[in-house]
């Protein structure tokens with residue numbers, strides 16, 4: 142199968158890096174023929190002479206364009222192949238309208254970790270997508286991380302939990318790092334201690350033997366230090382604060 146990319150920026154390049162490890166044939170078309178040539182050279186893929194040429198040559202078209210560019214690009218094309226879009230906030234219904242055809246359309250929401258081939262990616266489809274095409278789409282998303290098939294109505298929640306949460310997790314890491322600095326560690330040392338601890342903790346939890354609450358109970362010795370810190374976190378509303386942040390993210394995403 143030949144996969145064509147229209148728009149090859151940060152996210153499409155990360156996806157292409159994952160797909161290079163598969164047997165899919167890849168072809169790209171970026172903002173100009175010159176840019177297509179340059180990026181094809183860097184990414185070691187083929188390039189098309191134009192978007193329309195790419196549509197003719199590819200079996201599936203992946204749109205790597207910014208949401209605000211999508212309407213003007215799609216408006217000038219005769220799209221005859223299945224589409225896969227990663228554009229934030231652009232629904233399957235929007236894509237059907239913009240493509241002016243009753244096509245199979247797949248919508249995905251990757252996250253920044255695609256750069257490490259560890260994206261958490263949501264996927265959904267419209268009624269025209271066959272099981273075989275959807276299986277292929279999931280092979281594509283699995284090539285740059287882990288795929289979560291969810292209803293389109295839940296994309297806002299997914300965006301909060303997977304798209305925005307790296308920033309919230311980074312804020313927590315920064316806060317722990319600052320606590321180390323407050324108590325006399327250099328920022329570098331404090332960050333190294335915190336980031337290594339977070340990496341090992343998530344690796345352990347991902348192995349699935351213990352749920353987060355089991356781990357919390359294991360670390361909290363009776364009368365010990367951890368239970369004192371945990372209660373302090375909850376006194377200042379840690380769980381409620383995190384959930385309110387996710388509520389605000391979903392609310393904003395729904396209004397955009």
Ligand SMILES: NC(=O)c1ccc[n+]([C@@H]2O[C@H](COP(=O)([O-])OP(=O)(O)OC[C@H]3O[C@@H](n4cnc5c(N)ncnc54)[C@H](OP(=O)(O)O)[C@@H]3O)[C@@H](O)[C@H]2O)c1
Nearest residue numbers: 148149150151152171172205206207208227228229251253
């Ligand atoms: N980045 C993320 O973390 C992330 C996460 C989830 C979803 N997404 C979605 O992924 C999509 C791409 O985001 P991105 O971060 O990869 O953006 P990006 O780096 O700005 O990439 C967009 C690409 O589209 C190209 N382009 C502009 N006009 C074009 C045209 N008329 N025809 C063909 N290509 C054109 C740009 O080329 P020029 O540079 O020459 O303009 C650029 O290579 C967006 O829809 C975004 O919502 C991104």
